[in-house]
Amino acid sequence: MIRTTLDIIVVFYLFSFLAGVFLMWFVFERLRLQHGKKADKLRLRCRMCAHEFEDPSDAELPVCPSCGSLNERETPPQTF
Ligand SMILES: [Zn+2]
Incomplete structure (x- = not known):
């Protein structure tokens, strides 16, 4: 049996x-x-x-569902 004190049990629990x-x-x-x-x-x-x-497809020019115009995907700015 392992002997321990209440302090060690509380610290271990925390x-x-x-x-x-x-x-x-x-x-x-x-x-x-x-x-x-x-x-x-x-x-x-x-x-x-x-x-x-949101456009989950791989289309290069996704179509806007609101006005129907073609949009380019913006490339995120690269960080170095
Ligand atoms: Zn639009």
């Missing part, structure tokens, strides 16, 4: 709880960033009517 919270925060933050990047790639703003829409 550290394990905080480690779990930190791990969940880390995982959800990574998922949120990945989803945000993917959503930004799909989101377009029409240059004619400023309507924002």
Whole structure:
């Protein structure tokens, strides 16, 4: 049997709880960033009517669902 005191049990419980919270925060933050990047790639703003829409297709010139004009995909600015 392992001999321990109440202090060690409380400290172990607090550290394990905080480690779990930190791990969940880390995982959800990574998922949120990945989803945000993917959503930004799909989101377009029409240059004619400023309507924002999402186009999941691979078309080079997506058609605006509001006014029907063709729009170029904006390439995100590259950071070095
Ligand atoms: Zn439009």
